[in-house]
Amino acid sequence: MKAAMIFDMDGTLFQTISILEASLHDTFQRLRDEGMWRGDTPLEIYREIMGVPLSVVWKTLLPRHPLHIHGKVNDIFHEKLIDNIQKGNGALYPHTEEILAYLSGRGFPIFVASNGYPHYLKAIIESFHLDQWILDCYSIQEIHSDDKGELIRKIKEDHNLTHGVVIGDRLSDFKGAEANHFLSIGCAFDFSQEKELSEADIVIGDLLEVKEYLEVMK
Template structure:
């Protein structure tokens, strides 16, 4: 196996924004009831940092909370997300299934995501992505929480010599560069032009990935 394509999940394959607000709202509602939070849910702040490791998410959203409370908040958030996924409240981006079906006949495909194992498994199961994806890798596999090291893990385990990393954030682009892959940035919901400018290629439609590859 010499060439492969690695995909990010949130904001690349899966429209996380469809379940983000209700899951985050439910989490902070619990915190409000327990008098651990006052004011509105910081949804916009979360959108700004979407794609970073979840430990960073809760440090950013709840800087004055203890590690124990942050971990509890994250557990609630994860369960809310999974519940919404199981109810098909989320969705894949337009063209994802067709494009993955086409590419899977030509390349081994993998997911390398900052999402947690149970969360990613819920999406894969709900949308039957195992039809196209050989294996899903979570950032939980890497103690450092570094996306470049996660891509390196996939590369090593499957003896991949080159290929593509597809994602919407700077960490995806950097992971491609660090592992000598070609980066394809997707300009979807959470993407920022300031980060995508460093990608080797940028697409506005998932189907356009085929043209690049």
């Protein structure tokens, strides 16, 4: 069996930045309207932590708000994200469809392991018809942990995988690959950080480089 290709979604396949600003602004405008926030939308702070579990996001952006408010804000944020995706405002990274078609056509099983919520991931997959290549999409919400390595392990066990490659943009992806004895490929895209990318086995600047790497390894 060929190596499983396990992709992160945000910042790897999907250009979250294309809908992030509008969705975050809309969310914090709702908070301002309801008297729960003053000042600008903390977009820069969110960019710095992009890719961490959403529970961490709201603890970071709203440290003085109680947990039940975090839950409400999370629901609003996802509502805005999905609305933007369904309106066609989002975008995939260049060559996403090409690399997925290439991998699928050559028998590499493709999965997604994401910190995103299931209904959000479903909106992306349906809007861009990614299910023609992706066998299964896993959300961190499916396990009782915020550890990406545990999510990758679930994919590994569910599909009896013996070897694989994890393609992502953040440290959690690379550490998750290492914990499961998989190769890691770091994507130097919008939300990646140089220090974190140094933990990846391979670093790429374009998804087509995955194809080039695999061809060299034949």
